[in-house]
Amino acid sequence: MNQAVIEVSVVIPVWNEAQHLQQTLKTIAGFIWQSTKSFELIIVDDGSTDETWAELMVVCSEIPQVEGIRLSRNFGKERALCAGLEHAQGQAVIIMDGDLQHPPELIPQMIDYWRSNTAKIIECVKKRRGKESFGYGMGAKLFYWLIQKLTRYDLHGASDYKLLDRQVVEAWAIMPERITFFRGMTAWLGFSRVQIEFDVAPRIEGTTSWKFTTLVRLALHAVVTFTSxxxxxxxxxxxxxxxxxxxxxxxxxxxxxxxxxxxxxxxxxxxxxxxxxxxxxxxxxxxxxxxxxxxxxxGRPRYIVSQKTRNVRSDENISDQ
Known part of the structure; x- marks a missing residue:
């Protein structure tokens, strides 16, 4: 039997999201179902220390389209994204966070734009950044201002919430660098693109795992990898x-x-x-x-996979495109 073509892959990196993972994935899957039955939901567990993997296994047993990839340790969100993108098989790949701050109700609209050949990249940009500390907000503005001045790429309001056409994903995959900055790399690739504005929603539960030192390191990586x-x-x-x-x-x-x-x-x-x-x-x-x-x-690999779920897809779970 020929393997069914997957129309849409959704990649979600998670870290210590056990408390709300089941609710989040069921919500996201519900919005994907509105547009396509031919999809896969790839969850990359970035070395979580809580029960994230166990909760993911439960979801996999309930939603056949869900696949889990467990990294051997915490490699960071950027490299977890790499793992998801390299495993995605869809003709379009959506990248989003696992805390519902990226509104899943935009997924049908993103897929419609892509199907109409409007653009190769559908990127969601932040109209309002949501609730955050004054220092965090000022640091983000300074970071994007520096990136624009140093690299000429305007990333103000940019987020990782994007839909990439298969052609874009394949172009991204041939970039071999170990230090990655996803937003900058997709901007560098070019291709036609459209933007959808959204307001950042409150986290479904808990607080952000991003620390100030992590953000500073990401900023340094972005500058070093994109300008001399x-x-x-x-x-x-x-x-x-x-x-x-x-x-x-x-x-x-x-x-x-x-x-x-x-x-x-x-x-x-x-x-x-x-x-x-x-x-x-x-x-x-x-x-x-x-x-x-x-x-x-x-030349070390970007990440190490320690475990994968073994969902067996059939034509009843994923239909041909």
């Missing part, structure tokens, strides 16, 4: 200090020849502090790029 401008910045600052030192040296020599006592002890201290600060900043920037190169050349 910080390296040029170090060179520019170095040239500015060199020019300043030449001017200061000429002034000092002139005053010496004129017999004027050179005071300016405070100036010397300030110059030393500022120059040393810039040197340390330059070393830090270089270190980030060297660390990225080190991660790439090691």
């Amino acid at each position: 401008w910080p390296l040029s910045f170090v060179s520019i600052i170095g040239m500015m200090f060199f020019v300043g030192s030449v001017i200061l040296g000429i002034q000092t020599l002139y005053m010496k020849l004129m017999g004027v006592a050179v005071t300016g002890f405070t100036t010397v201290i300030l110059l030393l502090l500022s120059m040393n600060s810039m040197i340390m900043l330059g070393i830090g920037i270089l270190g980030e790029y060297i660390a990225a190169i080190y991660d790439e050349v090691k």
Whole structure:
């Protein structure tokens, strides 16, 4: 029997979502059913330490279209997304979060846009970011402003909630880098796209697992993987200090020849502090790029799968497209 063609894959990375996983997946599956019976729901358990995998097994027994992928440890959301995308078989692939902050009621609309050949990428952008701390919101704005200035990609309001055509997924799959930034990578790919605005809903339960240090690390990865401008910045600052030192040296020599006592002890201290600060900043920037190169050349896999569910699909569960 020929394997049935899957029309839509939905990829959801989860981490410690046991309390609401069953409700979330049943809600999402209900909205997918409104548009297609030919789908798969791929849940990537990113090394959860609670009962997420056990809850997922229960859902798999109730909804045949659900498949689970369990990673051997917590590799981070970006790499969990990689696992889901690389296992997805659908002609279109939807990526979304597992806390219902990405409204599943948009799924039928996304699929309709895709079926009408309106665009290869249907991306949902945040009209309102929802409830978050002042510091988190300001940090997000600063991050997207830096990305736009450094890379020329406008990611304001961007989210991971997207539908990608099979052609886009295959183009994404040939990018071999180990350090990934999904939103930036899909922007870099190009292709025709349309945007759907949405308001970020409250989490169905609990609080976000994202920490400030995690967000800072993601921001550093995004900058390092998408622009070399910080390296040029170090060179520019170095040239500015060199020019300043030449001017200061000429002034000092002139005053010496004129017999004027050179005071300016405070100036010397300030110059030393500022120059040393810039040197340390330059070393830090270089270190980030060297660390990225080190991660790439090691060639380790992005993730390790420790377990998969073994759902056997039949033509009654997935119909031909």
